[in-house]
Amino acid sequence: MDATLSVILLGLLLGVQHATDPDHVAAIATIVSRRPGFLAGALIGAFWGVGHTLTIVGVGGAIILLNLTISPTVGLSLELAVAVMLVVLGSLRLVWTFKGSDHVHPEHLQAAHDHAAGPAFHSHTHAHDGVTHSHPHLHPSRRLLLALQAVGVSQALRSVGIGIVHGLAGSAAVALLVLSTIHNPYWASAYLAVFGAGTILGMMAITAALTLPFALTVNRFAWLNRALAFGTGAVSLCLGVFLIYQITPHLILPPSP
Numbered sequence: 115m116d117a118t119l120s121v122i123l124l125g126l127l128l129g130v131q132h133a134t135d136p137d138h139v140a141a142i143a144t145i146v147s148r149r150p151g152f153l154a155g156a157l158i159g160a161f162w163g164v165g166h167t168l169t170i171v172g173v174g175g176a177i178i179l180l181n182l183t184i185s186p187t188v189g190l191s192l193e194l195a196v197a198v199m200l201v202v203l204g205s206l207r208l209v210w211t212f213k214g215s216d217h218v219h220p221e222h223l224q225a226a227h228d229h230a231a232g233p234a235f236h237s238h239t240h241a242h243d244g245v246t247h248s249h250p251h252l253h254p255s256r257r258l259l260l261a262l263q264a265v266g267v268s269q270a271l272r273s274v275g276i277g278i279v280h281g282l283a284g285s286a287a288v289a290l291l292v293l294s295t296i297h298n299p300y301w302a303s304a305y306l307a308v309f310g311a312g313t314i315l316g317m318m319a320i321t322a323a324l325t326l327p328f329a330l331t332v333n334r335f336a337w338l339n340r341a342l343a344f345g346t347g348a349v350s351l352c353l354g355v356f357l358i359y360q361i362t363p364h365l366i367l368p369p370s371p
Contacts, residue, residue, distance in 0.1 A: 129312015167310030169281025
């Protein structure tokens, strides 16, 4: 039991660490910067983690259970796809920043659309010394609903898609690493699921933290908010170009004998 628990904890911790890979953070930051809300940011990280985990468990599990092999060319091509994705995401982020087409006010994120979801605030009324007080508050379920509305379907699907691309690029390496440690294929597949759960938790923490500077500057320091948004796009674009520069020669040039 102690050994099993240790493996589970190790899988979770390695999953959390895996979420911090620069290409992961750079890609998802371009999405988070458009939704300056703590819970909304965490949900974006969760959506990314779901896409990443589905691919890691599906493809990695197939590699382990069916004894499949991924050729180096395919692996490099998938890594190149990640690099191209970073360039596209960074470019879009820069265009949106220059156009100002995605500026979102916090009050809009907090708004309750009564016609769609009913009243978001609930009020408790009571009296002290003959004076009636009303204390409105937001129920947790309403907070979650508003955060989901703030993220929107398109951003949620985009986050899942980014996670899938990242998962495809890393599945083979993760599966081989697991097999070198856990020789039982079924336990190795279960480990992938635990590892995936760790990536979800890790990315949720990262994206929630990334929203803070955007939420703090969205109204008071609009210029700084735009500068931060520009920075996320520039980092993603530059990292993508750098990875393309590194990967492309290995795909074009034949391996040395």
